[in-house]
Amino acid sequence: MLFSSSPPRDREELLERAQQIAGLTLGELASMVNVKVPSNFKREKGWTGQLLELYLGANAGSKSQQDFASLGIELKTIPIDLQGKPLETTYVCYAHLTQIAGIEWHNCNVKNKLSQVLWVPIDGRRDVAPKDRMIATPFLWTANAQQEQQLRQDWEELMEYIALGKIEKITARHGQYLQLRPKAADGKALTDAIGPHGSVIQTRPRGFYLRKEFTHAILSAVFN
Numbered sequence: 173m174l175f176s177s178s179p180p181r182d183r184e185e186l187l188e189r190a191q192q193i194a195g196l197t198l199g200e201l202a203s204m205v206n207v208k209v210p211s212n213f214k215r216e217k218g219w220t221g222q223l224l225e226l227y228l229g230a231n232a233g234s235k236s237q238q239d240f241a242s243l244g245i246e247l248k249t250i251p252i253d254l255q256g257k258p259l260e261t262t263y264v265c266y267a268h269l270t271q272i273a274g275i276e277w278h279n280c281n282v283k284n285k286l287s288q289v290l291w292v293p294i295d296g297r298r299d300v301a302p303k304d305r306m307i308a309t310p311f312l313w314t315a316n317a318q319q320e321q322q323l324r325q326d327w328e329e330l331m332e333y334i335a336l337g338k339i340e341k342i343t344a345r346h347g348q349y350l351q352l353r354p355k356a357a358d359g360k361a362l363t364d365a366i367g368p369h370g371s372v373i374q375t376r377p378r379g380f381y382l383r384k385e386f387t388h389a390i391l392s393a394v395f396n
Contacts, residue, residue: 177205177229183243183288183312189228190290190310198294199303201227209303219302220249224292235265236281238288245288245312250387251296252308256395258388259296261381267352269334269365269378277324280331282350282380286323289313293391311394319349319386326350327380337368339375349386355379 180186193201198220202209205226210216224230230239230247239247251259265281277283293308315323326347333342342352354376367373 177227179229179231179242180240183245186228186240186243186245186290187310187312190292193227193307194309196307197303198223198305198307201307202303211302213302220294221247224249228290236284238285240290243288245290246285247290247292249292249294250391252293252391253297254295256293256308256391258384258391261351261353261384262387263355264350264380264382266355267330267334267378267380269339269363269375270372272331272335272366275331277327280327282323282327286315291390291394309395313390313394322349330380334366337366337370339365339367339373339378342378347383349383351381351383352378353381 180189199209202223205223207223207226210219213219224247225239228240228247231241238245248262250262253259265285268275268281290310290312292310295305295308297305326349330342330347330350330352333339333346344351344353346352356377359376361377362374363377364372365375
């Protein structure tokens with residue numbers, strides 16, 4: 173039987189539902205919702221997020237919406253080590269590389285996705301089998317004024333490069349909190365982008381990611 177959880181009515185119910193699974197392993201949560209745990213995550217990278225969406229009752233109708241659209245809350249899992257440090261960057265959303273006129277910080281998808289986040293830290297150590305990885309304490313987060321200002325500055329810098337046809341000049345070093353990186357299963361996937369002199373070129377799809385240093389600061393502020 174496929175488990176079905178009704179969407180939470182408010183943020184308090186969502187947080188309560190999330191905090192009830194703190195201390196469980198992914199295997200224990202999977203058995204609660206009748207889902208099989210993969211032996212490894214090489215081919216099932218988004219599995220953990222999908223498991224949590226199923227249990228928590230996420231109801232996003234599209235990828236551009238937050239996972240809990242009626243509450244304005246996005247769900248983000250974050251793999252950590254024993255010291256509570258993030259093991260990888262956090263994917264935010266795809267980056268539009270064409271038709272970007274009129275997109276500003278206040279109406280962009282990055283701000284939309286990060287307006288309020290339910291973070292779920294999970295043991296991400298490679299030497300621990302997926303079924304045995306433990307879920308830490310979930311928490312709700314909203315960027316403070318300084319964090320939002322820096323995120324906005326990073327986004328505007330990256331979007332300026334895209335608009336000026338300099339997509340290929342963007343490296344992982346750009347952006348203090350937010351970076352732009354290739355986002356595709358392999359290097360063969362290509363998409364349109366603005367090239368030099370306004371021409372259309374083919375390039376790898378890109379996604380916005382939060383740096384590990386930034387998410388580590390978020391985790392430290394909550395758990396220290």
